[in-house]
Every structure is written in C-alpha cells, then in structure tokens.
Amino acid sequence: MKTPRFLLPAATAGILALTLSACGGGGGGGTTGGGGSDADANLDGRGPITYVQGKDNSNVVRPLVDKWNAAHPNEKVTFKEQTDQADQQHDDLVQHFQAKQSDYDVVDVDVVWTAEFAAKGWLQPLKDKMAIDTSAMLKPTVDSATYKGTLYAAPQTSDGGILYYRKDLVPTPPKTWDEMMSMCSIAKQNNIGCYAGQFSKYEGLTVNASEAINSAGGSVLDKDGKPSVNTPEAKAGLENLAKAYADGNIPKEAITYKEEDSRQAFQSGKLLFLRNWPYAFNLITTEGSSAVKDKTGLAALPGKSGPGASSLGGHNLATSVYSKNKATALDFMKFMTSAETEKFYATQGSLAPVLGSLYEDQELVSKLPYLPVLKTSIENAVPRPVTPFYPAVTKAIQDNAYSAIKGEKTVDSALSDMQNAIQSAGAGS
Numbered sequence: 562m563k564t565p566r567f568l569l570p571a572a573t574a575g576i577l578a579l580t581l582s583a584c585g586g587g588g589g590g591g592t593t594g595g596g597g598s599d600a601d602a603n604l605d606g607r608g609p610i611t612y613v614q615g616k617d618n619s620n621v622v623r624p625l626v627d628k629w630n631a632a633h634p635n636e637k638v639t640f641k642e643q644t645d646q647a648d649q650q651h652d653d654l655v656q657h658f659q660a661k662q663s664d665y666d667v668v669d670v671d672v673v674w675t676a677e678f679a680a681k682g683w684l685q686p687l688k689d690k691m692a693i694d695t696s697a698m699l700k701p702t703v704d705s706a707t708y709k710g711t712l713y714a715a716p717q718t719s720d721g722g723i724l725y726y727r728k729d730l731v732p733t734p735p736k737t738w739d740e741m742m743s744m745c746s747i748a749k750q751n752n753i754g755c756y757a758g759q760f761s762k763y764e765g766l767t768v769n770a771s772e773a774i775n776s777a778g779g780s781v782l783d784k785d786g787k788p789s790v791n792t793p794e795a796k797a798g799l800e801n802l803a804k805a806y807a808d809g810n811i812p813k814e815a816i817t818y819k820e821e822d823s824r825q826a827f828q829s830g831k832l833l834f835l836r837n838w839p840y841a842f843n844l845i846t847t848e849g850s851s852a853v854k855d856k857t858g859l860a861a862l863p864g865k866s867g868p869g870a871s872s873l874g875g876h877n878l879a880t881s882v883y884s885k886n887k888a889t890a891l892d893f894m895k896f897m898t899s900a901e902t903e904k905f906y907a908t909q910g911s912l913a914p915v916l917g918s919l920y921e922d923q924e925l926v927s928k929l930p931y932l933p934v935l936k937t938s939i940e941n942a943v944p945r946p947v948t949p950f951y952p953a954v955t956k957a958i959q960d961n962a963y964s965a966i967k968g969e970k971t972v973d974s975a976l977s978d979m980q981n982a983i984q985s986a987g988a989g990s
Contacts, residue, residue, distance in 0.1 A: 599661075599882040600682075604690045606886040609637050610893060613654070614669035616645035619910035629896055636889045638667075647671060647764075658683040658881065666884040667893055670714060672705040672875050672944060673951050679708035680949035685880040687712040691891055693898075701942045702915040706877045708947070713879060715894045716915040718906055720874030721938030722772060723931060725827055725835040725845065728858030738776065738801055738863045741834060745810045748833040754812035756805060757823045758836035762963045765819055767945060767955045768872040769836065770962035772862065774798035775943045776869035781958065781983070782946045788983035790976045797865075799965055799972050806966045816967060828853060836862060838874065840911055842931050859930070861937045873942035875913065907932075913939065953986030 614622055622640055630637045643650045651674060657665045658678065670678060678684050687693050693715050695703045702716035724741075726734050730751060735741035745755035758772075759765030771781055774790065777798030783789040805811040818826070820837060827835040828845050830852035835841075846854045862869035878897055880890040896902065898915065906912040907925055913935055919925055920936035946954050957979050965975035 600685055602882075603885050603887050605888050606884070607636055607889045608886045609639065610666035610884065610886050610889050611639045611641050611664050612667045612669075612893065613641045613643065613665050615643045615647070615650045617642055618645065619912075621906060621910040621912070624909075625897065625902060625905070629893060633889075636886070636892075638893060641665070654678070658883075661883050663881070663883045663885050665881050666886060666890045667897075668879055668881060669717065669876050670879050672873060672877060673946075673955075675706055675714050675877055675879070676708045676947045677949045677951055678879065679711075679713040683882060684713040685882050685884070685887060685890075687715065687880075691880070691887065693891070693895060697900075697917065698915045699917050699936075699939050701873050701939055701944070702875060705873055705875065705944045705947075714877035715879070715898050716875070717878045717898055718875045718912040719915050719939050720838055720913050721935055721942045722768070722836050722862050722871035723839055723842075723934055723938055724860045724862050725837060725841065726858045726860060727833050727853060727856055729856040730833060731858070734858060734860035735834075735863050736861075736867055737865060738869070741863045742805065742810055744833070748810075751833070753830065754815070754826070754832045755810040756834040756836075757811060757815040757818055757826060757832055759819055759823055760802075760806075760811070760816050760963070760966060761819050761822075762959050763819060764955060764959075766962055767958045768874075770799065770802070770958055771872050771943070771945055772836075772870060773802050775872075776862065776864040777801065778865060780943075781954075782948060786948055788980045790983075791980050795976055796972055799962060799976060802962070803965050803968065803972055807968060811966075816963075827857075839913060839929075839931050839935055842929075843911065859934045861934060861941070864941075868937055868941045871938045871942040873939065873944045875915070950987045954983050957982035957986060 612626065617623060626638050626640045643653055654665070654668055685691055688711065693712065695712065695716070698716050699719065702719045706712055706714035706716050724734060730747050731744060735744055741756065748755035758769040760769060774781060774795045777794050779792050779795030779798050780789050802811065823835055824837055824841045824844060826832050828848065828851045845851055845857050862871050864870065878894045880887055880894065884890050900916055903914040903916050903919055904925065907914050907919065907929060920932045926932050948954055961970070961975040961979040964970040965972050
C-alpha cells in the first residue's frame with residue numbers, strides 16, 4: 562500500500578458549490594412517491610447490488626466480492642471501481658447521490674465524508690432493521706461513522722499516525738513533544754534532521770496540524786461543530802510546529818514533504834524522528850535501499866504529557882438511501898466488516914482493522930509488528946473535523962497552518978484567520 566487511500570488529496574474543486582449546497586440544508590434524501598422518506602423505503606429489498614470503492618490497488622476487494630457471490634447467487638455484487646484520486650471518488654459519489662440513482666447501493670466513504678453525506682440525507686441510518694453491531698469495534702472508528710448521534714456507516718478500515726525513530730540513536734522513544742524536542746541535540750551530533758511529518762500545503766498538513774492542536778489539548782471544532790482554534794491550547798499546539806521549524810528542529814526542506822518524501826528522508830538516514838502512517842513500515846524495513854531497515858523503532862505519537870492524539874484515518878461502508886435492495890446491502894456490509902474479512906484486510910492490504918481483538922492476534926502481530934503501537938494510536942485518535950463543510954474547513958487549516966509554520970504569519974494571526982475562514986465556510990452557522 563504505497564499511499565494510504567484516505568490521504569489522497571481531499572476534494573477541493575467545487576468547494577464553493579459543496580458549501581453552498583450544504584448550506585441549503587434539508588435532507589437530500591427527499592421523499593418517495595408514496596410520501597415516506599427514502600430512508601424508510603426498500604428496507605426488506607433483496608437482489609443484486611453494486612459496491613463502489615476507489616482503486617483496488619492491493620487486490621482486496623475482488624476476492625471478497627467473488628467469495629460473496631459464490632455464496633449468494635441471487636444477490637450478486639457488482640464491483641464498481643473508481644479512480645485512485647480521493648477528490649474524484651468524492652465527486653463521483655456526490656453526482657450519483659444528487660441524481661438519486663439507485664445503482665450505487667453500498668459505497669466506500671473516507672471518514673471525513675461521512676458527516677457531509679449524512680447531513681445531506683444521502684446515507685441510510687443504521688438503526689432498527691438496518692442496525693449493525695459495533696460493540697467489538699474500536700470506539701474512535703465508530704465515532705467516525707456517527708453523525709449527530711446516529712450511526713450512518715459501518716467502520717471498515719482504520720489508520721493512525723505512528724512515530725518512527727532511530728532506535729540505534731534513541732534507545733527509549735520520547736513520550737512527550739518536549740522530550741522529543743530535547744533529543745534533537747542527538748540529531749545535530751549526527752548531522753541529520755530531527756523531526757518531520759507532512760507539511761506541504763495539502764490534506765496531510767490538515768492531519769499534522771490537527772494532531773498538533775489536539776495533542777496540546779485543543780480542538781479545531783468544538784462538540785457543537787463550531788470553530789474553536791482561538792484558545793491557548795490550540796495556540797500551544799500550532800506553536801510547537803512553528804517553533805520547531807524556526808529553530809531547525811524541523812528541517813527547512815520538510816515544508817515540502819508529503820508522505821513519500823518524508824518516508825524517503827527517514828529511510829535514507831536523514832531524520833531522527835518521523836511521523837507517518839503504518840504503510841511506511843514495510844517499505845522502511847524491507848526495501849534494499851533503506852539505510853535504517855534494522856535501526857527503526859516504533860512508538861505512539863508524543864503528546865503534552867503522554868501519547869498524542871493522532872488524526873484518525875480510514876474508510877467506512879455506507880448504504881445509499883436510494884438503494885432498492887437494502888436488506889442485501891446490510892448483509893454485505895456485515896460480511897465486509899466481519900472478523901475474517903478484517904483479518905484479510907490486514908494481511909492482504911496492510912489496512913488497519915476496526916476490531917480491537919485483532920490487535921492482540923499473535924499471528925497478525927508477527928506479520929505486522931506495528932499493530933500494538935497502532936492500537937494505542939487509534940484509541941487516542943481524534944477524527945479530523947467532523948463537519949458537512951469539510952472541503953472548505955480543511956483548506957482553511959492548510960492555508961493558515963502553512964503560513965504559521967513558515968513564519969509568514971504569527972501563530973495568533975494564523976489561528977484568528979483560521980477561525981474566521983471556518984466560520985465563513987458555514988461550520989459555525
């Protein structure tokens with residue numbers, strides 16, 4: 562898995578259109594000809610369905626669909642494969658939902674799209690006849706599939722940030738941000754950079770800036786979905802990144818880093834610490850060009866006084882309110898989130914399970930040694946801002962965090978501008 566699916570660029574084209582349509586309010590689900598809502602229709606419907614997901618790079622989906630179809634000859638699933646670009650996936654789903662088309666029965670949604678689609682009335686609430694048992698799933702993954710107290714999707718795969726470190730130079734990994742910064746003297750002694758994440762102006766910066774703010778005790782949005790970055794905690798978090806960049810603890814070239822740039826810098830021996838996703842572990846420890854394959858340790862992201870708050874990644878499964886065969890869709894979602902399937906995701910695609918028990922599965926841990934650390938990361942994770950206005954909100958975070966880290970704005974000014982931009986986007990209305 563060269564690039565985590567959910568980290569591909571968020572939809573930015575058409576931000577204004579998305580924001581305006583979301584501001585229009587009202588359930589996009591509309592009503593059926595019989596006067597009831599679309600969410601009340603076809604709950605007992607059975608028959609062929611279509612499953613829509615982004616590019617199946619790891620060949621995870623096709624074997625599962627084949628397995629389902631062999632067991633359900635009268636309820637066969639057709640796999641509609643989208644591109645590998647998240648913005649195109651998002652826009653494709655939006656177009657089909659807006660047209661109220663019934664042929665996108667079960668759809669794969671990035672965790673940051675769930676609130677937007679649910680708010681517009683496009684996703685079937687998973688309650689009553691459509692309920693799914695989430696008791697064995699990690700709580701943050703369930704939270705990512707929930708909007709205004711209602712479950713709208715089935716957690717499918719998850720992800721969380723991990724701290725990679727040079728265990729030959731740092732025998733015990735730092736537990737706090739300040740402790741990690743104090744170890745930057747080790748990097749200087751060895752003529753390498755100290756710390757990097759993903760600081761280019763794209764979705765990865767939203768992830769890193771949100772982690773910094775959340776790990777310092779702040780938040781981008783409050784519990785009511787209103788912007789809340791004008792706080793001492795949010796300032797402390799963004800200041801951690803800006804100060805580290807100003808004093809060189811974050812190398813100057815890191816302002817251009819995306820996932821692969823940062824991985825390659827660490828892998829070539831140029832960094833002491835790296836924040837990245839689990840996908841990087843296999844590449845760092847097995848590629849022939851790696852200078853640190855036997856020198857890499859794993860730890861939870863450092864926070865204020867213990868583990869930091871990773872931004873939660875992953876994907877959820879949802880049923881369209883316009884599907885004609887919702888009973889089949891529900892059974893297929895249960896199949897695609899079963900323990901057996903979740904284990905297959907991990908071994909076949911290096912995708913993080915949503916079931917807590919699999920993180921203690923010794924067979925899995927022997928193949929994927931980062932799982933215990935990843936579980937800590939996910940358990941402490943915070944979703945990126947849960948809002949129907951996500952495309953505009955992430956742009957506000959990226960633009961202002963980038964300016965603050967580079968020193969083009971003061972942290973106070975950047976956070977004030979971020980607060981106003983998010984408010985203007987509609988997240989505060």
